[in-house]
Amino acid sequence: MSTAVAVKKDKAPFDYNKYLRPNKLPHIWCPGCGHGIVLKAMLRAIDASGLSKDQICMVSGIGCSSRTPGYVDFNTLHTLHGRAMAYATGVKLAKPSLKVIVITGDGDALAIGGNHFIHTCRRNIDMTVLVYSNAIYGMTGGQYSPTTPQGANATTSRYGNIEPVFDCCELAKASGATFVARGTAYHCQELEKIIFEAVQHKGTSVVEILDQCPTYYGRQNKYKSVTEMMEKIEKDGTVSVKQADKLPPEKLQGKLLRGVLHKIERPEYCEQYKKFIIGKAQGK
Amino acid sequence: MAEKKKKLLQGNEACAEGALYAGCRFYAGYPITPSTEIAEHLSVRLPKVGGKFIQMEDEIASIAAITGASLTGLKSMTATSGPGFSLKQEGIGFACMAEVPCVIVNVMRGGPSTGFPTGPSQSDVMQAKWGTHGDHPVVAVAPAYVQEILSETVRAFNLAEKYRTPVMVLYDEIVGHMREPIVLPEKGELEVIDRIKPTCNSEEYFPYDDKYEIAPLAAYGEGYRFHVTGLNHKKDGFPTNDAKLIQEGNERILRKIENHKNDIWKNEELELNDAKIVVFAYGSTARSARYAVKEAGNSGKKVGLLRPLTLWPFPEKAVEELAKRVKVIIVPEMNMGQMIVEVERYARGKCEMKNPDSQAAGILLGKEFYYLPPHQNLWCGGLHSSPVKEVLRRPRSKERGLRRAFRSRWEVYNVNSSCSKKR
Numbered sequence: 212m213s214t215a216v217a218v219k220k221d222k223a224p225f226d227y228n229k230y231l232r233p234n235k236l237p238h239i240w241c242p243g244c245g246h247g248i249v250l251k252a253m254l255r256a257i258d259a260s261g262l263s264k265d266q267i268c269m270v271s272g273i274g275c276s277s278r279t280p281g282y283v284d285f286n287t288l289h290t291l292h293g294r295a296m297a298y299a300t301g302v303k304l305a306k307p308s309l310k311v312i313v314i315t316g317d318g319d320a321l322a323i324g325g326n327h328f329i330h331t332c333r334r335n336i337d338m339t340v341l342v343y344s345n346a347i348y349g350m351t352g353g354q355y356s357p358t359t360p361q362g363a364n365a366t367t368s369r370y371g372n373i374e375p376v377f378d379c380c381e382l383a384k385a386s387g388a389t390f391v392a393r394g395t396a397y398h399c400q401e402l403e404k405i406i407f408e409a410v411q412h413k414g415t416s417v418v419e420i421l422d423q424c425p426t427y428y429g430r431q432n433k434y435k436s437v438t439e440m441m442e443k444i445e446k447d448g449t450v451s452v453k454q455a456d457k458l459p460p461e462k463l464q465g466k467l468l469r470g471v472l473h474k475i476e477r478p479e480y481c482e483q484y485k486k487f488i489i490g491k492a493q494g495k
Numbered sequence: 496m497a498e499k500k501k502k503l504l505q506g507n508e509a510c511a512e513g514a515l516y517a518g519c520r521f522y523a524g525y526p527i528t529p530s531t532e533i534a535e536h537l538s539v540r541l542p543k544v545g546g547k548f549i550q551m552e553d554e555i556a557s558i559a560a561i562t563g564a565s566l567t568g569l570k571s572m573t574a575t576s577g578p579g580f581s582l583k584q585e586g587i588g589f590a591c592m593a594e595v596p597c598v599i600v601n602v603m604r605g606g607p608s609t610g611f612p613t614g615p616s617q618s619d620v621m622q623a624k625w626g627t628h629g630d631h632p633v634v635a636v637a638p639a640y641v642q643e644i645l646s647e648t649v650r651a652f653n654l655a656e657k658y659r660t661p662v663m664v665l666y667d668e669i670v671g672h673m674r675e676p677i678v679l680p681e682k683g684e685l686e687v688i689d690r691i692k693p694t695c696n697s698e699e700y701f702p703y704d705d706k707y708e709i710a711p712l713a714a715y716g717e718g719y720r721f722h723v724t725g726l727n728h729k730k731d732g733f734p735t736n737d738a739k740l741i742q743e744g745n746e747r748i749l750r751k752i753e754n755h756k757n758d759i760w761k762n763e764e765l766e767l768n769d770a771k772i773v774v775f776a777y778g779s780t781a782r783s784a785r786y787a788v789k790e791a792g793n794s795g796k797k798v799g800l801l802r803p804l805t806l807w808p809f810p811e812k813a814v815e816e817l818a819k820r821v822k823v824i825i826v827p828e829m830n831m832g833q834m835i836v837e838v839e840r841y842a843r844g845k846c847e848m849k850n851p852d853s854q855a856a857g858i859l860l861g862k863e864f865y866y867l868p869p870h871q872n873l874w875c876g877g878l879h880s881s882p883v884k885e886v887l888r889r890p891r892s893k894e895r896g897l898r899r900a901f902r903s904r905w906e907v908y909n910v911n912s913s914c915s916k917k918r
């Protein structure tokens with residue numbers, strides 16, 4: 212069996228099948244959907260982290276992105292709409308030796324699951340939350356979500372969306388997450404590194420991943436192709452944190468920052484539980 | 496043998512002790528009256544045995560967390576009351592569908608909505624059965640005494656583990672907050688059942704293997720890497736759209752309870768042998784009913800009591816058999832008439848059916864039933880001269896004692912209004 216490092220040296224193609232459940236494919240995602248790119252970046256990041264498949268528990272909610280756990284060969288749990296982080300909290304606290312990765316979408320995490328999202332961040336319980344953010348409810352056919360830009364069209368905002376967006380990263384940071392980052396499907400190699408760092412982090416790590424839903428968001432907002440979507444939203448719509456320092460403020464107008472946006476050390480929930488609660492209760 | 500340790504415990508504390516006895520090692524909950532003491536007690540006791548307690552951000556998160564925890568192999572529980580029980584319903588359905596053992600305690604209070612948080616009720620018995628969407632198996636136990644809350648909580652865990660399904664413990668504010676001396680069971684005294692885990696190798700493991708009636712359940716992180724979803728699924732746990740497989744799966748989760756009703760049912764029968772009048776009562780109502788039945792017996796009346804400790808699956812066999820040989824079945828409930836519908840269904844018109852006046856409103860309007868004329872008496876006014884009458888005439892208590900007064904009035908009410916209208 213070759214190690215991840217050896218594979219990279221040989222430049223042999225990455226063996227995704229090592230982590231996939233090939234007999235569960237093909238996946239349900241549409242052609243051009245960003246979720247597949249994110250899945251591959253995530254699997255490369257997990258491989259680099261050296262975690263064993265038995266050690267990983269992947270938990271998701273409901274939506275297109277939340278179908279991911281069905282395709283990957285980990286301990287997998289596909290839960291209720293919005294509740295992934297609550298189920299994941301149970302898994303993690305019950306068995307802290309598991310590495311918990313939550314796959315969720317913008318609607319799943321920030322609308323119906325908003326309460327679990329902020330409280331997970333507040334507790335700083337060790338888990339990586341990947342928010343696949345495509346500004347639409349894809350699974351139900353293209354309704355506006357908490358990240359749909361103002362003015363954008365959706366099947367429930369035919370006159371243009373009037374609701375302001377949630378900034379997922381700011382929300383995570385304000386709620387107490389100790390690692391907050393943003394990546395995109397377009398910058399897939401950068402994304403791999405970000406997810407790798409997120410998985411290494413101890414505490415709640417949140418990565419907002421901008422990806423595209425050509426089927427609903429793209430069509431309703433007059434994007435001519437997937438590439439146009441990726442370029443306009445993911446490439447031109449973002450600036451990496453490193454570049455941002457060098458750019459004048461007017462060039463940053465309307466752009467989202469990419470990269471690791473926030474990283475601090477704070478005691479992790481399960482460790483605190485063990486140290487202070489079990490410790491005190493058992494008089495250790 | 497040494498003298499057994501007696502303890503004065505509140506119902507909610509007994510529930511927590513029962514959970515610990517059964518091996519519960521994970522509790523997630525959200526504060527809600529009148530169940531909060533369960534959480535408070537377990538927050539102290541669980542970490543002492545290395546267990547985990549977490550106060551989640553809401554009721555939904557609590558049922559979610561215990562389901563997740565159970566999948567790692569820990570026996571898990573949450574407790575709540577009416578409004579929280581409503582919120583948990585989707586999660587209960589998930590646990591039914593995914594066949595994850597867990598225990599949900601509902602200390603019932605008055606409703607609908609915020610209702611009467613500090614007052615008792617039995618108005619969630621149908622919610623327990625039909626609260627979550629879709630056809631699903633339901634197991635619910637209904638203890639009536641503090642001692643029994645402990646033992647029935649143990650039984651709830653056993654049933655959950657044995658049948659891989661969520662089990663509900665339903666009791667009400669009265670017995671939840673009541674203190675009674677109880678004997679804490681010694682280790683080994685009560686049966687404790689653990690879920691069956693797979694022994695096969697991981698390639699051969701299917702979490703919903705239909706070669707078993709109840710498939711062994713692996714724990715996350717032990718090498719089986721299985722998939723769990725709330726979608727209709729095949730034996731390997733992965734979703735399916737195949738109508739035949741969906742049908743089979745749904746039938747299987749219902750059948751696993753249906754086929755074992757004899758094991759799950761538990762009834763207390765009192766003076767049933769030659770009774771012509773039978774009271775069907777559960778939970779706290781059964782305490783009053785038992786008193787009334789004894790009183791009636793003392794005055795020579797042939798009145799019996801059927802007290803189901805398992806509410807769901809419904810004790811249909813016991814009711815069917817009774818209906819054939821008794822004149823009347825009375826179903827007093829602390830609600831506007833819920834279980835009586837089920838009793839009627841299985842009595843199939845073979846006997847008369849009576850229910851007392853609604854008690855949901857009665858509890859609220861203490862003044863009304865304080866002066867309630869005890870004329871609606873089933874067995875011919877035999878109770879008029881009981882000591883109960885004295886309580887009934889007690890002067891109205893001031894603010895602070897109100898709750899206690901409510902309770903005693905309630906007991907009185909139960910006894911005296913044991914039957915009236917024909918439905």
Ligand code: SF4
Pocket residue numbers: 239240241243244245246275276345349350423424425426427
């Ligand atoms: S509907 Fe949109 S988000 Fe869902 S799979 Fe298709 S492209 Fe992707």
